[in-house]
Amino acid sequence: MSKGIYKLPEIKNEPVKSYAPGSPERQALKQKLVELNKGGLDIPMIIDGKEVRTGNLYDICPPHDHQRLLGHYHQGDKTHVQMAIDAALKAKPAWEAMHWESRAAIFLKAAELIAGPYRYDFNAVTMIGQSKNAFQSEIDAVCELIDFYRFNVRNMYDLYGMQPNSAPGIWNRTVWRPLEGFVFALTPFNFTSIAANLGGAPALMGNTVVWKPSKTAVYSAHLIMEVLKEAGLPDGVINLVYVGGREAAEVIFNHREFAGLHFTGSTGVFNGMWKTIAGNMEKYKSYPRIVGETGGKDYVFADATANAKQVATALTRGAFEYQGQKCSAASRAYIPTTLWEEVKNHMEEDLKSIKTGTPEDFTHFINAVIDEESFDKLAKEIADAQQSLDAEVIMGGNCDKSKGYFIEPTVILAKKPDYNTMKEELFGPILTVYVYDPDKLDETLDILDTTTDYALTGAIFSSNRANIEKMTSRLTHTAGNFYINDKPTGAVVDQQPFGGGRASGTNDKAGSVFNLLRWVSPQTIKETFVPATDYMYPNFLNE
Numbered sequence: 001m002s003k004g005i006y007k008l009p010e011i012k013n014e015p016v017k018s019y020a021p022g023s024p025e026r027q028a029l030k031q032k033l034v035e036l037n038k039g040g041l042d043i044p045m046i047i048d049g050k051e052v053r054t055g056n057l058y059d060i061c062p063p064h065d066h067q068r069l070l071g072h073y074h075q076g077d078k079t080h081v082q083m084a085i086d087a088a089l090k091a092k093p094a095w096e097a098m099h100w101e102s103r104a105a106i107f108l109k110a111a112e113l114i115a116g117p118y119r120y121d122f123n124a125v126t127m128i129g130q131s132k133n134a135f136q137s138e139i140d141a142v143c144e145l146i147d148f149y150r151f152n153v154r155n156m157y158d159l160y161g162m163q164p165n166s167a168p169g170i171w172n173r174t175v176w177r178p179l180e181g182f183v184f185a186l187t188p189f190n191f192t193s194i195a196a197n198l199g200g201a202p203a204l205m206g207n208t209v210v211w212k213p214s215k216t217a218v219y220s221a222h223l224i225m226e227v228l229k230e231a232g233l234p235d236g237v238i239n240l241v242y243v244g245g246r247e248a249a250e251v252i253f254n255h256r257e258f259a260g261l262h263f264t265g266s267t268g269v270f271n272g273m274w275k276t277i278a279g280n281m282e283k284y285k286s287y288p289r290i291v292g293e294t295g296g297k298d299y300v301f302a303d304a305t306a307n308a309k310q311v312a313t314a315l316t317r318g319a320f321e322y323q324g325q326k327c328s329a330a331s332r333a334y335i336p337t338t339l340w341e342e343v344k345n346h347m348e349e350d351l352k353s354i355k356t357g358t359p360e361d362f363t364h365f366i367n368a369v370i371d372e373e374s375f376d377k378l379a380k381e382i383a384d385a386q387q388s389l390d391a392e393v394i395m396g397g398n399c400d401k402s403k404g405y406f407i408e409p410t411v412i413l414a415k416k417p418d419y420n421t422m423k424e425e426l427f428g429p430i431l432t433v434y435v436y437d438p439d440k441l442d443e444t445l446d447i448l449d450t451t452t453d454y455a456l457t458g459a460i461f462s463s464n465r466a467n468i469e470k471m472t473s474r475l476t477h478t479a480g481n482f483y484i485n486d487k488p489t490g491a492v493v494d495q496q497p498f499g500g501g502r503a504s505g506t507n508d509k510a511g512s513v514f515n516l517l518r519w520v521s522p523q524t525i526k527e528t529f530v531p532a533t534d535y536m537y538p539n540f541l542n543e
């Protein structure tokens with residue numbers, strides 16, 4: 001056990017560097033991009049701390065330059081999933097028994113390594129592998145990741161400090177035990193920080209993990225493992241496998257020791273896994289924890305008193321940063337007729353000035369979407385809108401996959417409020433706008449609420465306090481993260497705890513104490529100092 005009730009070092013959000021022309025960070029990152037673009041990658045799985053190579057090689061190519069081969073990763077199969085489970089279970093007793101301050105120190109050290117010597121590596125691999133521009137990468141792969149690791153430690157500390165009261169003569173305690181068994185972290189392509197956190201948060205709480213990242217984020221996943229190892233994470237605590245999602249799920253969801261799923265990704269995949277787990281309930285030792293943060297159809301709603309320039313800026317940033325591939329991206333907007341011309345003009349100006357291309361050129365606001373499957377789906381949605389009588393493509397619409405998977409920022413005007421792109425998550429740089437009659441504010445709020453199954457993020461714009469109050473109240477269940485006069489993206493750990501309801505997930509708020517609670521099974525201990533020696537109560541005595 002620990003021999004002290006320690007104070008933590010000060011925990012703060014990592015400041016975002018600007019990468020402005022002439023800044024030292026810009027020069028350092030440019031150099032790193034040259035170095036890490038050289039290729040020759042040979043990326044193994046990491047199981048029980050060892051590099052595992054299968055010779056079954058899968059290409060790694062940047063989405064913005066898909067014919068340029070950076071190297072390969074080694075694809076595994078079900079036997080590697082089983083090896084990863086065995087390694088996790090073997091590592092569990094020692095990791096669980098380790099002093100909490102040692103577990104904390106490992107993650108705090110990892111955060112320092114990323115903030116310092118590995119900052120530009122994290123940015124470069126995310127820019128190259130996931131096609132993010134420097135600023136978007138800095139807020140994700142560096143700052144949000146560091147914030148997750150640091151604030152998880154602070155939240156663990158606070159949670160461990162939550163202890164029951166004790167009556168005289170006894171001492172009650174809560175032991176924040178990790179789960180029995182292993183946790184499965186299944187991670188998406190779009191945020192390096194989320195991928196790092198989904199394994200990191202359960203591990204910090206004393207669990208061991210099998211981690212399957214997205215096949216399009218292997219480059220950054222490998223770097224996360226390297227840094228955790230350098231920070232002192234023992235072998236087998238997190239085991240990284242590159243296998244098909246279904247293959248991994250088949251082995252994991254049939255294992256008696258499966259203790260929890262930490263997932264971020266699409267709603268359909270999550271729903272499928274939930275059903276499988278439910279069907280396998282009798283196989284498990286304990287009820288598995290199921291945590292999933294899933295899709296969104298995030299909105300911006302402006303009333304007639306909103307400032308048109310502010311609304312247009314929120315839409316340009318909120319819809320098109322990282323090519324709209326944030327779960328939080330604005331993808332539907334409700335604008336009153338009285339404001340629309342002005343909003344549209346500002347957006348047209350913005351979009352005319354936006355540059356598209358490779359992330360190595362820092363003037364490019366837009367880079368490529370993640371892969372060909374996504375490109376084809378988005379291109380089809382645009383083509384459908386161009387053909388439809390219910391919609392009109394009013395800005396952008398060009399798509400070109402000859403060199404990279406580039407989709408021009410596109411605005412669709414929906415003539416009916418339930419046009420497909422007002423309902424379905426597209427996960428790309430496509431915004432659909434519905435222009436409403438300002439005299440029908442209440443009806444339009446009802447439409448917003450009922451058009452889609454999702455409820456992740458939403459933003460309202462207004463300068464009228466009564467309307468702000470009305471909209472906030474009416475839209476309570478439409479978003480787990482709700483913004484007033486701000487874009488619906490860019491939640492910061494410890495400031496806007498993140499997650500949505502309805503079909504957008506279990507809303508366990510990544511980076512908060514609520515999330516950590518899912519990775520522990522509290523035990524209550526009552527210790528009596530002088531135990532009773534007589535079974536009789538006073539009322540049994542004679543008068």
Ligand SMILES: NC(=O)c1ccc[n+]([C@@H]2O[C@H](COP(=O)([O-])OP(=O)(O)OC[C@H]3O[C@@H](n4cnc5c(N)ncnc54)[C@H](O)[C@@H]3O)[C@@H](O)[C@H]2O)c1
Pocket residue numbers: 186187188189190191194212213214215244245246249264265266267269272293294295296326327328425427456498499500504505
């Ligand atoms: N709510 C949030 O906090 C949040 C944050 C980021 C991303 N997302 C969501 O993630 C999605 C985009 O990420 P993505 O494209 O990587 O998601 P995805 O669902 O396609 O993949 C996520 C992970 O699941 C795996 N997978 C895919 N199909 C599987 C199956 N049938 N069985 C088991 N595993 C399977 C993938 O290989 C990947 O590792 C969007 O829907 C987005 O809204 C949500």
Ligand SMILES: N[C@@H](CCC=O)C(=O)O
Pocket residue numbers: 144190191325326327328488489490491492498
């Ligand atoms: N913190 C990010 C999370 C995006 C997820 O894909 C945001 O709020 O935009």
